[in-house]
Amino acid sequence: MSEHLHKSRLVHRSSYCRKIKLFLDSEEILTGITKDISPHSLSMFISLKGAIPYLEKKGLLKDNKISLNKIKKFLQNETVLISFEDDNIKEPIDIRILRIESSWKKGYEIFIAGQFENIDEFIAKGIENYCPEEKGKSDKKKYISTKIPNLKEFIEEDHPNKLNFDFNNSYSHVILMRDFIASLTEKYNFSAEDVYFIKLIADEVLMNAFLYGSTTEGRDKTLLNIMINSQGIIVEVTDFAGVYFDDTPYHVRKELSLKQLGGLALIEAYSDDWQVDIENKVQTTLTFCKSNTALNSDKINQ
Amino acid sequence: MKHLISNEESDFVKVECSGALENSMDLNFIEVYLSENKSVNLIMTEITYINSCGFGALVEETMNFSDANLKVMVSGMNSQVRKTMEILGGEVLLNFLD
Numbered sequence: 001m002s003e004h005l006h007k008s009r010l011v012h013r014s015s016y017c018r019k020i021k022l023f024l025d026s027e028e029i030l031t032g033i034t035k036d037i038s039p040h041s042l043s044m045f046i047s048l049k050g051a052i053p054y055l056e057k058k059g060l061l062k063d064n065k066i067s068l069n070k071i072k073k074f075l076q077n078e079t080v081l082i083s084f085e086d087d088n089i090k091e092p093i094d095i096r097i098l099r100i101e102s103s104w105k106k107g108y109e110i111f112i113a114g115q116f117e118n119i120d121e122f123i124a125k126g127i128e129n130y131c132p133e134e135k136g137k138s139d140k141k142k143y144i145s146t147k148i149p150n151l152k153e154f155i156e157e158d159h160p161n162k163l164n165f166d167f168n169n170s171y172s173h174v175i176l177m178r179d180f181i182a183s184l185t186e187k188y189n190f191s192a193e194d195v196y197f198i199k200l201i202a203d204e205v206l207m208n209a210f211l212y213g214s215t216t217e218g219r220d221k222t223l224l225n226i227m228i229n230s231q232g233i234i235v236e237v238t239d240f241a242g243v244y245f246d247d248t249p250y251h252v253r254k255e256l257s258l259k260q261l262g263g264l265a266l267i268e269a270y271s272d273d274w275q276v277d278i279e280n281k282v283q284t285t286l287t288f289c290k291s292n293t294a295l296n297s298d299k300i301n302q
Numbered sequence: 303m304k305h306l307i308s309n310e311e312s313d314f315v316k317v318e319c320s321g322a323l324e325n326s327m328d329l330n331f332i333e334v335y336l337s338e339n340k341s342v343n344l345i346m347t348e349i350t351y352i353n354s355c356g357f358g359a360l361v362e363e364t365m366n367f368s369d370a371n372l373k374v375m376v377s378g379m380n381s382q383v384r385k386t387m388e389i390l391g392g393e394v395l396l397n398f399l400d
Contacts, residue, residue: 033326035358045326109327196351196382203324203353261391263354269389 018130019085020044022112023092028054032109036211037130038243042095043113043211044082071110072100079117089126094118099220101170111171143251147273151289154231165224169213169239174206177224181235188230191294197270198233198290204263205237205286213239213284232272232291242282247274303328303349303356314341320348323356329363332374336367343399347378357390364396375399 018037022030022044032046048055048066055061060070081092095114102110116127161184167173182199190198209222223238249256250268267274267288274288303321315335323329323346332342344360364374377399379387387396 033362035326047327047330049330109325193382200351200353200386207353207355261389265389266354266386 020046021083021085022046023081023083024051024054037127039116039124039127039131041098041113041115043099043111046110046112047108048110049108066108068100068102068110075100075112080114084130088129089123091123093123093127099169102172142277143247143275145273145275145287145289148234148275148287148289151232151272151291152227152234154291155227155229155234158229158231160227160229163224163226163228165226167222167224169210169220169222171210173222174203174210177206178203181226181233184226184228185233188228188233188292189294190233190292194290194293198235201267201271201274201288201290202235204266205235205288208263208286209237209239209284212243212245213241230292230295232289234287234289236285236287238283238285240283242278242280242284244278244280245276247276305331308345313339314343316343316345318345318348320350322351323349323360324351324353326355326359328356329359332363333366336370336372339370339372341367341373341375343375343377345378346376346383347380349379349383352383352386354390357387357392361395373397 018034020032020034022032024030028051030046030048030051032044034042034044036043048071052061052066055066055071058074060067060074062070075097077096077098079094079096082095083089083092094117096117097112097114099113100110101112116123119127163184165177167177178199181202182195185195185198206222206224213222221240223236225236225238227234245264247264250264256265267286270290271288272290274286277285277287303319303323303325305320306318308316308318317332332344335342360374360376367374375397376387384392392398
């Protein structure tokens with residue numbers, strides 16, 4: 001591997017996942033990953049696979065299976081220690097657990113969101129190193145889609161099906177709503193390729209709302225608005241954290257760095273168009289549209 | 303995601319994967335080969351879906367193996383899965399066999 005490539009991988013690694021340890025008490029250490037850290041909170045996926053004897057001892061199994069309800073009661077609002085597997089912050093950090101969700105079909109992984117506690121200036125600085133940059137947010141020109149209103153006009157002409165959902169943030173809702181959106185597009189005879197792409201875009205948008213839209217204040221909910229008929233689909237997802245991110249590089253289609261490649265790159269590649277509206281620290285709405293290529297709506301894309 | 307070990311040699315294991323690669327821990331099962339000092343070829347002909355979380359897991363495992371001078375190779379993806387991987391930087395971050 002060339003040195004350049006090796007360096008690229010190191011940069012990319014920091015943007016993807018960070019390995020983490022969670023100390024339940026002095027005798028049990030769980031491992032997992034986090035992709036989502038803010039100056040005050042983080043969310044993580046923690047594996048319980050190696051902790052069955054401990055969970056059994058603590059009475060957290062039911063019929064020899066992991067009981068999420070019991071784990072929730074055991075950990076909710078508790079303060080535990082976590083540590084990162086790198087040299088940025090060497091000391092374990094207190095975190096108060098605010099949310100626990102099941103995250104896997106296999107039943108061995110849980111999603112935990114929590115708030116940092118008792119952090120001193122040195123640790124706060126270290127946490128900042130993990131957080132996405134917010135530079136330049138005030139002087140960016142907002143991207144406004146023209147294709148979304150055009151497609152909306154076409155859909156509204158022909159008996160649009162409008163659906164609105166308001167649900168608590170959870171991984172199971174991400175999967176449920178993603179699959180529901182895919183099934184809707186099948187019902188309206190979108191091509192198999194369109195269905196695949198719409199499912200993937202919805203997956204990424206809803207997952208972003210779940211991962212980055214969870215807030216310790218205000219509404220811990222996601223709003224989903226769908227407008228669909230055989231012409232196309234418009235999906236609008238709103239969360240109530242209002243985390244800033246810069247969507248400009250994706251829209252201007254300039255070459256993205258490896259660090260920037262992720263769900264947004266897929267949304268850009270597979271949707272007809274998308275747009276973000278952010279009210280800083282209040283709410284974020286991401287809207288995407290895709291016309292039914294089986295009908296081919298070239299006029300929509302003009 | 304399901305997996306089936308199709309061929310296990312002294313320093314190289316072929317694993318046939320099927321279903322969806324969509325979860326951050328879908329590939330945890332290959333870590334056993336890291337501890338056994340074996341490289342892995344993931345045959346993904348039957349993988350029908352991948353998202354950025356699944357891709358992230360694949361990148362993470364590729365790097366973990368690379369740190370130990372081992373390889374995770376991927377092959378046989380259908381066109382949609384392959385395209386998705388390419389958009390996410392797979393040409394640079396993963397080891398494609400085909």
